[in-house]
Amino acid sequence: MTQLLLFNIFNGLIVGAFYALMALGLSLILNLSGVINFAHGGFLALGAYIAYTLIPYVGFWGGLAIAPFATAAVGVVVERVLIRRVYGRDPLYSLLLTFGLAYIFEDVLRAIWGAQSVPYPIPPELATPLSTEFFFLTGYRLFMVGLATAVVIGLFLILNRTRLGMRIRAGTADLETVSVLGVNVRILRTLNFGLGIYLAGLAGVLAAGMLGLQPTIGTSLIMPSFVAIIVGGLGSLPGTLLGGLLIGLASGITTVFFPSATEAVIYVMMGLVLLIRPRGLLGEEGRIQ
Amino acid sequence: MRRVPAVAWTVLIWLMLVTMPYWMNGLGGYTELASRVLVLGLAAMSLNFLLGFTGVLSFGHAAYFGLGAYGAAMTIKYIYPSTPLGILVGVATGTLAAMVIGALIVKLRGVYFAMVTIAFGQVFYFIAFRWNSVTGGDDGVSGWKRQALDLGFTQINILGNDKAFYYFVLVCFAVAVTLMWLLLRSPFGRTLLAIRENERRARFLGIPVERHIWLSFVISCCFASLAGTMYALLNNFTDPRALRWDQSGTFVIMAVLGGMRSFWGPLIGAGIFVVLQDYVSSHTENWMSVIGLFFVLVVLFFPRGVLGMLRRKGLT
Amino acid sequence: MSLLVVENASRHFGSLVAVDSVSLVVPPGELRAIIGPNGAGKTTFFNLISGFFPPTSGRILFAGRDVTQTSPEQRVAMGMARTFQITEVFPELSVRENLRIAVEVATGLRLSPWLTRAANAQIRQRIEVLLRMGGLEDKASRLAGELPHGDQRAAEIMMALALKPQLLLLDEPTAGMGDQETYDITQLIRRLHKEQKLTIVLIEHDMRVVFHLADRITVLAEGAVLGEGTPEEIAKDERVQAAYLGKAA
Numbered sequence: 001m002t003q004l005l006l007f008n009i010f011n012g013l014i015v016g017a018f019y020a021l022m023a024l025g026l027s028l029i030l031n032l033s034g035v036i037n038f039a040h041g042g043f044l045a046l047g048a049y050i051a052y053t054l055i056p057y058v059g060f061w062g063g064l065a066i067a068p069f070a071t072a073a074v075g076v077v078v079e080r081v082l083i084r085r086v087y088g089r090d091p092l093y094s095l096l097l098t099f100g101l102a103y104i105f106e107d108v109l110r111a112i113w114g115a116q117s118v119p120y121p122i123p124p125e126l127a128t129p130l131s132t133e134f135f136f137l138t139g140y141r142l143f144m145v146g147l148a149t150a151v152v153i154g155l156f157l158i159l160n161r162t163r164l165g166m167r168i169r170a171g172t173a174d175l176e177t178v179s180v181l182g183v184n185v186r187i188l189r190t191l192n193f194g195l196g197i198y199l200a201g202l203a204g205v206l207a208a209g210m211l212g213l214q215p216t217i218g219t220s221l222i223m224p225s226f227v228a229i230i231v232g233g234l235g236s237l238p239g240t241l242l243g244g245l246l247i248g249l250a251s252g253i254t255t256v257f258f259p260s261a262t263e264a265v266i267y268v269m270m271g272l273v274l275l276i277r278p279r280g281l282l283g284e285e286g287r288i289q
Numbered sequence: 290m291r292r293v294p295a296v297a298w299t300v301l302i303w304l305m306l307v308t309m310p311y312w313m314n315g316l317g318g319y320t321e322l323a324s325r326v327l328v329l330g331l332a333a334m335s336l337n338f339l340l341g342f343t344g345v346l347s348f349g350h351a352a353y354f355g356l357g358a359y360g361a362a363m364t365i366k367y368i369y370p371s372t373p374l375g376i377l378v379g380v381a382t383g384t385l386a387a388m389v390i391g392a393l394i395v396k397l398r399g400v401y402f403a404m405v406t407i408a409f410g411q412v413f414y415f416i417a418f419r420w421n422s423v424t425g426g427d428d429g430v431s432g433w434k435r436q437a438l439d440l441g442f443t444q445i446n447i448l449g450n451d452k453a454f455y456y457f458v459l460v461c462f463a464v465a466v467t468l469m470w471l472l473l474r475s476p477f478g479r480t481l482l483a484i485r486e487n488e489r490r491a492r493f494l495g496i497p498v499e500r501h502i503w504l505s506f507v508i509s510c511c512f513a514s515l516a517g518t519m520y521a522l523l524n525n526f527t528d529p530r531a532l533r534w535d536q537s538g539t540f541v542i543m544a545v546l547g548g549m550r551s552f553w554g555p556l557i558g559a560g561i562f563v564v565l566q567d568y569v570s571s572h573t574e575n576w577m578s579v580i581g582l583f584f585v586l587v588v589l590f591f592p593r594g595v596l597g598m599l600r601r602k603g604l605t
Numbered sequence: 606m607s608l609l610v611v612e613n614a615s616r617h618f619g620s621l622v623a624v625d626s627v628s629l630v631v632p633p634g635e636l637r638a639i640i641g642p643n644g645a646g647k648t649t650f651f652n653l654i655s656g657f658f659p660p661t662s663g664r665i666l667f668a669g670r671d672v673t674q675t676s677p678e679q680r681v682a683m684g685m686a687r688t689f690q691i692t693e694v695f696p697e698l699s700v701r702e703n704l705r706i707a708v709e710v711a712t713g714l715r716l717s718p719w720l721t722r723a724a725n726a727q728i729r730q731r732i733e734v735l736l737r738m739g740g741l742e743d744k745a746s747r748l749a750g751e752l753p754h755g756d757q758r759a760a761e762i763m764m765a766l767a768l769k770p771q772l773l774l775l776d777e778p779t780a781g782m783g784d785q786e787t788y789d790i791t792q793l794i795r796r797l798h799k800e801q802k803l804t805i806v807l808i809e810h811d812m813r814v815v816f817h818l819a820d821r822i823t824v825l826a827e828g829a830v831l832g833e834g835t836p837e838e839i840a841k842d843e844r845v846q847a848a849y850l851g852k853a854a
Contacts, residue, residue, distance in 0.1 A: 036458045099538040100584025107577035274393045476714040486695035495681030
């Protein structure tokens with residue numbers, strides 16, 4: 001029983017790390033530009049499929065290294081051509097726009113790579129469990145947790161130690177002032193968007209290795225990201241991270257006792273947070289507008 | 290251009306609705322398509338009660354639409370084969386859910402409100418998908434049909450007769466739409482406009498904003514669930530797709546396409562969208578991309594919608 | 606009995622003290638002006654009185670009742686109405702519709718799904734009275750957001766008046782106005798004070814307006830009360846002159 005519980009807690013934390021990785025990208029874009037990128041799931045799936053296509057040529061590690069950047073590049077193009085045009089307008093329009101993009105993503109990905117699941121190859125050295133006692137500690141899962149942690153630390157380092165990061169944080173608090181101070185807000189938004197999409201693409205590559213790859217992988221992961229942001233706190237990146245881990249953990253534990261309620265429990269958590277503290281666990285006051 | 294009085298437009302629209310089965314067939318469509326326009330038009334108009342008239346960004350309306358559909362389908366299949374009962378249960382289910390969820394989300398605004406409505410929409414999608422034994426999972430609820438209406442002195446065969454069903458839907462539509470219209474023109478309706486126009490001013494006039502938003506939410510979802518029951522009856526079937534995020538998206542795009550600030554706009558948007566979707570899906574497998582592209586084009590080039598554009602030109 | 610009593614109200618934002626233990630007593634029928642340099646906390650103080658946010662400490666009593674934690678909507682129902690520094694009206698509705706909403710809410714009709722003919726007639730009448738009072742009869746059908754500045758202000762004041770308030774709070778009613786508009790608004794406020802016998806508290810920067818209208822003046826500086834008295838007393842007060850009047854025209 002304990003082993004089952006441990007397995008599911010560990011699994012839950014891994015899943016939570018995905019949710020957090022994806023939610024962080026979503027949160028970055030939301031906080032700075034006020035855009036809910038509903039197409040985020042599409043970018044996640046795109047990242048996975050790009051890696052899948054590249055693997056025969058550059059191997060697993062090559063795919064992992066290149067795909068997120070390629071996805072971010074696509075993201076930058078989308079931002080400059082489409083998303084830019086709805087900044088400053090009623091948030092209705094950015095949501096509708098990204099909704100439309102999500103439709104397009106799902107359909108195009110299905111058209112190119114087929115509706116069926118495709119096998120996503122992970123290198124054999126990662127696939128073996130590290131011990132028969134704790135068989136769930138496969139190298140891949142450990143690797144994923146390690147990489148996700150490294151990336152998140154990297155993200156927080158970027159945000160707190162670089163000029164770009166400082167500008168993003170300042171812009172999130174007060175974009176008008178930042179622009180008056182001479183920062184090129186358009187480029188800032190584009191870079192921020194690219195960073196968010198990089199995280200989505202990376203999450204996609206990692207997710208494919210664990211969950212398998214089909215066109216709906218994005219839309220199945222985007223909802224938990226929404227919940228992670230709502231639970232963790234609106235406008236707060238550490239909150240989003242916390243939210244992702246919490247809901248992953250919650251669903252991991254629930255699997256042991258009520259397997260059919262695994263997905264539902266994250267929405268129950270969301271409901272509780274809304275009831276008790278609408279701005280989220282680490283949310284800033286005044287952000288619910 | 291001379292201004293056309295509002296009454297003329299209303300009369301014209303009702304005339305077209307009453308005769309739709311006839312001219313729809315003449316245009317190469319079919320009666321069932323006309324019923325679809327009415328049903329989805331009602332759903333879009335219900336959403337617009339909240340979106341266009343109260344100024345609230347609800348993106349999860351498919352939840353209540355779908356609950357109406359499932360309520361009706363499951364009632365007829367498992368409880369008692371009666372159309373009115375199915376409708377009643379469907380509407381009650383959707384409205385009850387709206388009352389609970391509305392209370393939870395009424396303190397949020399803007400994009401956060403939208404996010405939460407989307408998330409709650411997905412909850413019901415999941416339940417319908419997972420709870421195989423009760424809801425049939427991905428296969429949906431099938432093996433039932435809409436029942437003839439027993440009026441005591443006569444029976445109306447809405448199952449076998451497409452036109453009879455269309456007029457049945459039209460009657461329900463007319464009742465719902467008239468109620469909506471009366472509400473919007475009442476003092477209560479005007480408080481909703483006030484909230485849309487300037488929430489702070491509304492609050493400082495003494496309007497309890499959160500309570501009125503909740504009321505508007507419940508009313509809107511109630512009519513949406515009615516549309517959902519009609520949808521299930523139309524297809525003699527329902528499945529989780531009625532609850533999905535893309536269904537919610539289509540309601541919003543219909544409202545925007547037709548014109549959010551006008552009463553009939555969403556119906557016109559629904560008409561255009563339903564016909565377009567029908568045409569595209571019969572010609573290509575990639576109709577979802579076309580619809581997505583359509584969304585993008587409307588947002589970029591046509592945000593005020595058809596009636597918004599006509600209003601600009603002084604016609605309405 | 607005083608209409609408005611504020612006892613040592615303070616408002617902190619983190620470590621910033623915006624309002625520092627301010628006390629105020631306004632008897633019914635008085636027109637009180639609140640003046641002070643920019644950043645003195647005047648609007649924040651108004652926000653405390655009208656319920657925009659609660660004070661960090663202190664009490665607010667209105668018509669003898671403790672309203673410190675009461676919501677803005679409830680304070681309106683009790684008889685408090687306010688206008689804002691940046692005019693807040695319903696921009697895409699006509700002036701008449703703006704007033705209609707205010708009148709209907711004031712008549713207790715806000716949840717009403719229909720109107721009787723009699724009620725409708727009464728409401729129409731009241732709207733006409735308000736339009737005339739604000740000099741807006743020929744602009745009644747125009748969209749409120751398209752009106753010139755002065756008329757928007759007048760419309761907002763009329764909306765507040767529609768609520769039949771006991772206390773009217775006006776936040777810089779002549780801000781951004783030219784001489785003629787300032788004169789018109791000042792006359793309007795004066796009429797409201799004298800003819801309607803309204804209790805009014807207003808924030809103002811324009812000293813001509815203040816000395817023309819006020820029964821008493823409270824001076825705020827850096828969140829605290831610097832002085833209080835009749836216009837004559839304040840004009841002679843050296844500290845006030847130093848802090849504020851010396852810089853004005």
